[in-house]
Amino acid sequence: LLRRELGVGAVQLTATTGLLAALARPALGVGGTGAAPYVVGAALALSSSAFALQLLRDRDDLATAHGRASLGVLLLQDLAVVPLLAVIPLLAGRGPAGGALRNAVLAAAAKAAIALAAVELAGKRVVDGLFFFAARSKSQEAFLAVVLLAVLGISSVTEAAGLPAALGALLAGASLSETRYRYQVEADVAPFRGMLLGLFFATVGFAIDPRVLIARPGAALAATLGLITAKAATLAAVSLAARKPLAAALRTGLLLAPGGEFGFVALGLAASSGVIDAATANLLTTTTALSMALTPLLAKIGDALQEPADRFEEVWLRRTRRERDDAALNKAVSTSRGELVVVVGYGRVGKVVCELLDAKLQRYVVFDVDVRRATDARQKGKPVFFGDLGRSEVLEYFKVGAARLVVVAIADKRATNRVVVALRRLYPDLEVIARARDSEHQRRLNKMLGVVAMVPTLPTDSRLLSLPFGGAVLRALDYKREDVDGLIEESRRKALGIFDGASDNLVREEQATLLEQLGLSDREVKEEVVAS
Secondary structure (H helix, E strand, O other), rough: HHHHHHHHHHHHHHHHHHHHHHHHHHOOOOOOOOOOHHHHHHHHHHHHHHHHHHHHHHOOOOOOHHHHHHHHHHHHHHHHHHHHHHHHHHHOOOOOHHHHHHHHHHHHHHEEEEEHHHHHHHHHHHHHHHHHHHHOOOHHHHHHHHHHHHHHHHHHHHHHOOOOOOHHHHHHHHHHHOOHHOOOOOOOHHHHHHHHHHHHHHHHHOOHHHHHHOOOOOHHHHHHHHHHHHHHHHHHHHHHOOOOOOOHHHHHHHHHOOOOOHHHHHHHOOOOOOOOOOHHHHHHHHHOOOOHOOOHHHHHHHHHHHHHHHHHHHHHHHHHHHHHHHHHHHHHHOOOOOOOOOOOOOOOOHHHHHHHHHHHOOOOOEEEOHHHHHHHHHHHOOEEOOOOOOHHHHHHHHHHOOOOOOEEEEOOOHHHHHHHHHHHHOOOOOOEEEEEHHHHHHHHHHHHHOOOEOOOOOOOOOHHHHHHHHHHHHHOOOOHHHHHHHHHHHHHHHHHOOOOOOHHHHHHHHHHHHHHHHHOOHHHHHHHHOOO
């Protein structure tokens, strides 16, 4: 599950970066080096973990489909921040192609690898040891002091190495998560989370430059709407391609459409490195802040789209499923060459009939009026389709008259009569075997409608006592009697849980026990089988 969500994040980041880079060059007139559009696209493709995760946590949506998808995308973006921030300073004065860019990327990858190795070492050795001494002191202040020391120390190291301090803070968080005391750290930091988030949201507001809004209101508004639209559309499309529900795809796209906090860092670093000019960086920073301010509104729009999206998807899936089923069924009928068996009803008796037909490699299709039963069987690869064969238009549409045999295995008496009457009205010469409810029902079906009717020994569906009905179906298809009897015996043994090598006494004992539980004598069953 995690790999799939990370895959969605990787595709989203790549696709959004390319799309935004293509839009940035003509729309914003991005200047500077040839790599500038790609830097802008990557910076704007990042989303805000602080905003999105806080909303998901407040709404208790982390375990939902769109919550898991959002978490996977955000995790992948956080992982991508490391090489992105490392490569930006190396792009200053270089073009997007050639050996210079390749060397820059390799150098950035080397720095990122060193940084991650340092996190692994610091998290599992140095910081863990410091927390051990802090725990022995039984002082909460000592614990918090170690947390601050880790964050500030790792940030200083990354800044000294030429990487942004914000990247060091991210790596410090990863380092703290590697310690044995991560749960205690989380508990001690929890009271400060709201205050720190408030400060973060305030810094987002500070990033909005009123001068840009006054001087270029149209550009700022167009850039904000374009960013949200492009990211939401890309995220939704990628999520749908990953077979996410429509509502989850839309909500994920809207929640992660705004820019992110690391976008500020990337844009500021690009401006200070000369990759983009200061005016463009100022406009894009304001755009990112404005889009982040719209995150709660976009989340509410996603909530409002939940029900309509679910209804639309239900109707669409039902239509596409019906189209696929119709195509598969028409293909089966057209290629059967008069050898197809149509089974009506996929209850216990119908399933036994289908198993016997499968054993003889006989082609068949099944119709059932229970949508859920038909859908479940179709998902398991069975040729079971939804359809009411008691209606003449359905019989004509599916060309049931071309079948070799129709087996009506419905338990309900009235439903059986409807189907048999409809079959006889349209196809008087079609061979039909029907399941009768009782002897009176059997007599009516035999004499009045001219179909072969059989009564199960028990009024309730039983796999064991459904076998004679299945045997009659195979004999009607002109299979050899000894083959049918052998198959019935094999199925009977499976129904009784008896395997090859069991003695005849054990067979009789198991059968007698079952029949006793059913309230029948062995003689009654034998007479029923012989009569069938």
